[in-house]
Amino acid sequence: MTVAPASAETWREWLMSDRPQSRRQASLGRAYGAWRAFARNRLAMAGLGIVLALLLMALFADQLAPYSPTVGDLRTTRLLPPSAAHWFGTDDQGRDILSRIIYGSRITLFVVVLVAVLAAPIGLAVGTIAGYAGGLVDAALMRITDIFLAFPRLILALAFVAALGPGIENAVIAIAITSWPPYARIARAETLTIRQADYIAAVKLMGASPGRIVLRHIMPLCVSSVIVRVTLDMAGIILTAAGLGFLGLGAQPPSPEWGAMIANGRLYVLDQWWVAAAPGAAIFVVSLAFNLLGDGLRDALDPKGVK
Known part of the structure; x- marks a missing residue:
């Protein structure tokens, strides 16, 4: 057992x-x-900063929001333009748009985190099992994956939500069901390479079962690629959730x-443009941040690029 050094320079060495x-x-x-490679990418650091700001905004929404997100005054504050009192203006119900955006970050993070938690493990399991088992198992699982990939994500999510009923929980389930196939593809490709490695053959000779090999020796090696893909897919998940919300x-x-x-603001887009522009800008900035973060993670977790 080695002892970690004390000084910063010795730590680095x-x-x-x-x-x-x-x-x-x-x-x-x-x-x-990996962190050094990531930190050298300024755009990735900017994306990380925006995502952290989104997380803090969601955690401290009660303290940051100046007004209630659901209650407004139709008589005095309806459709007010941006001002010192209402930085992003108010909507048709007299509600402060900035406060609604701040509280809306909680819903955005709720969707993103739950979809990632549900879809990524499913895709990882399907891909590694298909890649390691091969044969009929691989063919059956990949044909199911191809069926899901044949439809645009939003259209397939609309079908599932229509069957399950409107609501944020059903929207999360629908988006998760439509999000796992790309992760399965990536995990299968990684597994097809890993299963030919010498250490996998050594583990087999030691008597490890196929389940143990997949869980303990193949899945951990596929996690980094899946994490990168999940991060890059966050923008698509946010847009899909926004599309479902737009359609009610x-x-x-x-x-x-x-x-x-945005759906509420489209009725006033010509005269009271801020009602739709503010949430649209929020979606754009957060989606861009996740894309920048995903690009940075992809470069940082690439074994050939880490130095």
């Missing part, structure tokens, strides 16, 4: 050692190298969901 003395040192060294199949009124806010 210890982490970047070409000959790590323990598994812990090797793991920390890989993580540090996502979060129901008076929830401050960004897509539903």
Whole structure:
């Protein structure tokens, strides 16, 4: 067992050692190298900053929002333009748009996190099992995957939400059901390469079962690729959720969901442009941030690019 050094310079040398003395040192060294590669990408750091700001905004919405997101005054504050009192203006119900955007970040994060938690493990499991088993199992699982990939995500999500009924929970389930196929494709491609490795053959000779090989030795190696794809898909997930909200199949009124806010603002887009422009800008900025973050993670987690 190795002892970690004390000074910062020695820490850096210890982490970047070409000959790590323990598994812990090797793991920390890989993580540090990935972080250095990520930190060199200024756009990726900007994306990370925006995502962290979104997370903080959702956590402290009660303290940050100046007004109630669901209650307004139709007589005095209806459709007011942006001002010092209402930075993003008010909507047709007299509600402060900035407050609704701040609270809407909670719904956005709720959708993104739940879809990632539901879809990524399904795709990872399907892809690794198909790639390792091969034969009829691989053919059957990949044909099911192809069926899901044959339809645009939003159209397929609309079909599932129409069957399940409107609501944010059903929208999350529908988006998750339509999001796992790309992860299965990536995991299968990784597994087809990994299963031919010498250490997999060694594990087989030691008597490990196929289930243990997939769970303990193949899935962990596919996780980084799936994480990158999930991060890049966050923008698509947000747009799909906003599309369902725009059509009235996502979060129901008076929830401050960004897509539903745009749908409400389309009636006033010519004269009171801020009603639709503010939530549209929020969707654009957050989607761009996740794309920048995903690009940075892809470069950082590439073994050929980490130095």
